[in-house]
Amino acid sequence: MEGLTISWIGALVGLAIAIILILRKLNPVYALFLGAIIGALLGGANLEQTVTILVNGTQSVMGTVLRVLAAGVLAGVMMESGAAETIAQAIVKKFGGSKAILALALATMIITAVGVFIPVAVLIVAPIALSVGNKMGISKIALLLALSGGGKAGNIISPNPNTIAAARGFNLDLSQVMLAGVIPAICGLIVTVVVASLLKNKGVMVTDEEAVEQDVDTSKYPPLGRAIVAPVVAVVLLMINPIGSISGIQALANFKVDAMYILPIAGIIGMLAMRQGSKIVEYTTSGLNKMTATVLILIGAGGIAGLITASDLSNQVVSLIEISGISGTFLAPIAGILMAAATASTSTGVILATGSFGEAILNMGTAPLAAAVMVHTGATVIDSLPQGNYFHVTAGAMKMSIKQRMGLIPYEAIVGGTMAIVATILYGFIL
Template sequence: MDFTISWIGALVGLAIVIILILKKLNPVYALFLGAIVGALIGGANLEQTVSLLVSGTQSVMGTVLRVLAAGVLAGVMMDSGAAETIAQAIVKKFGEGKAILALALATMIITAVGVFIPVAVLIVAPIALSVGNKMGISKIALLLALSGGGKAGNIISPNPNTIAAARGFDLDLSNVMIAGFIPAICGLIVTVIIASLLKHKGVKVTDEEAMNSAVDTSKYPPLKRAIVAPLIAVVLLMINPVGSLLGIDALSSFKVDAMFILPIAGVIGMLAMKQGNKILQYTTSGLNKMTPTVLILIGAGGIAGLISASDLSAQVVNIINATGISGTFLAPISGILMAAATASTSTGVILATGSFGEAILNMGTAPLAAAVMVHTGATVIDSLPQGNYFHVTAGSMNMSIKQRMGLIPYEAIVGATMTIVATLIYGFFI
């Protein structure tokens, strides 16, 4: 595109997106309408507006393909009961005495192996309600354990947000997953500490809620079979980076895209659980689960096209230069702002990489460092009420809107911890 949109149009477009989502309009249409109106206000004509939208949506097609491929693994883990088996095993291993750590770690691992974070929370929530009722732990502490653990797992997972961070800076998915490990561990630690401090604050789980949350685990696969799919995915994804790290050419030359690895791991895991006859059911379910995410990614591509065609990133860079702070902060700041605007980690990463990616790299930030800082930044305030995650997680713990709102500052602390750690490690130390 050989035209530039005014930064005012880009900001107006983002504002329209937020307002329309808060008004309960489908996020995909909200993103497209915001992009169209913002482009027109920013000075584009109708032909240029169409070109902007097409260019923006085309830029996310690589991410869309990988997200669809990840649907096979997600469908297997969710529909087979493998994710529930893993969660139950973790909580049982740690015991009720370490309930908060067990719940946070269970949600982290379930998310890290490819289950969407809202789904991971829904999977572990019945266990949390049961344990919370027995131990007298408040709902706010329980949900913080689930949400914080999920956020930690989300930045080291083969989920859409990590795929978007990797594709946004032309990196291998496995490298971005590994780079997020230390920030994720720090996020888990902070989650457990804060949730432990909150365990006697707020509403407790009633006996009725605990009874209604009981789950029949008799049809779940055994643990040794349930872990096959995620284990194969992790091993295959790690071969190349481990080979590069150890200087083993045979391993470092193994360059198979996640688009192939994740479906293969899902199919092998399905066979290991002796459920090969359900391949159509699981793959269809996985595709259905990924479809809303894919549509939102396409919509995000449209608004990213608007922002990248505008001079908004240049204006932000000018502000950073004027304040005298390091340009390294542009990466986490862009992730924080874009995820807050859309109340979505994956959409925030798409917008941040597509709109500010070039400016971030021009600041001298390395691609991997940029990806990790944008990615962790997108976890800070991504659970606002205009997003689906807010309402899904509130429903999982039978919390009111007011009660759920009270959790946002604590979730932000967890996300901010991971962002600060990532920025220190990759922005300044490495």
């Protein structure tokens, strides 16, 4: 392997093959591996060197994989205990019907931000949205935009796989990337509420049958005070080090405990607070099962990232940007947008963008934190395309046809695009 550089053409062909195979509905893990193998062979590697490239690539994502698996404990507790549903119901009741769109967007944002996957967050809030939409006369497209836009905003400040991938891709603490996403997330929430409010009379309305069918029994959910313990513990522990660094308090700044420890600890404390300690095996098993698909895709993405890292593609990209005269800062959000669009997945898009273009982005003079936030927000722009499961899960949750769901993509892109633009201006040019 010493001295071997794969041709950038082989790397691009491999990436293109992987994308085409994903679009053709081949399992994304196999599609990514197959693209990496073909690209390496076309780029000049022999069979043995190709294996080494894939192994090196997959090894590079193991730190992310460990943290994602650890996050499964918190996710399992929040999903299986009913804590996420309790939080969502409380937010919607607090705001009332007159501010329904804000309430739905905020509810989805918060439960995504505390560690629930965005498709699961939409599934949790969808029954409430259908009921509220039916009573208030709000269209399905406005309701789902509120859920999806709120979820996107919460996703960039969450301890979810996408944020972990963004942090590990640039060797940052998870809390740093979560904190840096707060301002773009707030802007995303505001745009979501404004655009969804403009759409509330547009398109298909919720029928009485759909609203009744989706009624939820909340009697078995934990009370709000107990439901918020796990996310509060996670946030407090994750923020101790950044707060110490900002305030100059050395004792807090020296508190350097990795998210790999914090997220499971928060999940277990929350479980005990809800008096569900006897269900630790059930909740953690569920969380692990929910993380398995994500972990496998991350490993597949690591394989193709290994191909691109072993190639001279990053040098070619830097040269192209220098020739074009545009700011190299734009490489970070563009990489996030393109990779997430190709895979229809925020987390896969982030790990592909960081693994494939991370070095080139840093070589353009972009600081690691700025790079992470711009890649991360870029990955939310057009990540809900039909080749991914999020598109279909959310359509099913809101009883929408494929055509109706397709009509939402441009509005979701407005929300994601706003967050990417705000992050780029803020971290790429101002800070």
